[in-house]
Amino acid sequence: MAVSYTPEVQGTGFKARVQRIGGHLAGMVMPNIGAFIAWGLITALFIPTGWLPNEHLAKLVDPMIFTLLPILIGYTGGRIVHGQRGAVVGAVATVGIIVGADIPMFLGAMMIGPLAAYLLKLFDGLIEDRIKPGFEMLVDNFSAGIIGGGMALIGVWVVGPVVARLSDWAGSGVDWLIGHNLLPVASVLVEPAKVLFLNNAINHGVLSPLAVAQAQETGKSILFMIESNPGPGLGLLLAYFLFGPRSLRPSVPAAGIIHFLGGIHEIYFPYVLMKPRLILAMIAGGAAGVGTFMVTGAGLVASPSPGSIFAYAAVTPRGSWFGMVLGILIATAVTFVVAAALLGFGRLNGERQDAVPADPDTDTDPATADAGTPARERETSPERETSPERAPVARSATAEG
Secondary structure, three states: OHHHOOOOOOOOOHHHHHHHHHHHHHHHHHHHHHHHHHHHHHHHHHOOOOOOOOOOHHHHHHHHHHHHHHHHHHHHHHHHHHHHHHHHHHHHHHHHHHHHOOOOOHHHHHHHHHHHHHHHHHHHHHHOOOOOOOOHHHHHHHHHHHHHHHHHHHHHHHHHHHHHHHHHHHHHHHHHHHHOOOOHHHHHHHHHHHHHHHHHHHHHHHHHHHHHHHHHHHOOEHHHHOOOOOHHHHHHHHHHHHHOOOOOHHHHHHHHHHHHHOOOHHHHHHHHHHOHHHHHHHHHHHHHHHHHHHHHOOOEOOOOOOOOHHHHHHOOOOOOHHHHHHHHHHHHHHHHHHHHHHOHHHOOOOHHHHHOOOEOOOOEOOOOOOOOOOHHHHHOOHHHHHOHHHOOOOOOOOOOO
């Protein structure tokens, strides 16, 4: 469940709704983080620009990112909504969006998996206690098959093309900013698009073609560095390691190694989806890095693929080393500071509740409650109503991993 990865959200305001959305997104992605790490390791090792290039083993990369990972997300999203039956129809529906687009359909899986499961849940509610004995299994199987198959068709015809169009619009927006010399502002579009797994579409579909043309004329291009800068991701993961929820901290070092040394940026995207407000930290860090690259005149001679520090070093021309290193360091530092502030420097993650369980009758944090304040007043205090992050963290076996 999503609440296994984020504090329980209270209230009905805009902030609470955004936090609930982020929690559900995290609930779909975080249980599958092991699959993301497996894909990241295989990619970093065996692609042509990896550490141990292997053409045969590299064939694992595309099926995993285009098929396996979206299906896992759709399956998990469906299971959150309607248990095992919802998981099955969510996975079936996700195949439709995979076929309906030629980019990784993580965002589409997050949409169609829970939606298919919700439709099945509504149907099950309508027919509950109305099926004659002996026909329950028949109705259950056929209803799941019909709804799952129908949603797969909708994925092919509607959801897949819509998400692909969103990717094209994001790329066009970045292209416009580049054409008007507003490169740092490009992070406002690039960083959110990256977190929605549109990074390859923006980098290879928009930035790289422009960068190649520029590099042929000047010998280097800053456009290679806008999306691929590993600094913002590193800063975010450092903030999570020091100030994030304790249940997630053990997964951060491996993610940091895969991201910064292996160049697989997708590994940190779920950490942003879990707390959507952290996209502000990514935008700030990305803009700071791009601004530094501009001021120092840095550029690369080719696309750093994958976007690791080693790939950056391999394609940095003479005269750009200082700007390249400084831009990555500043992007890391800015993202870290902003993300740490948005995480409340560890005070907004329910860590105190980990040490002292909350009173189930009053839902009050004993570690912070005023001993002289009546339970009724503590329950209705404005501070508790406006600080949903202070709610106890629901714990589960999967969250401990």
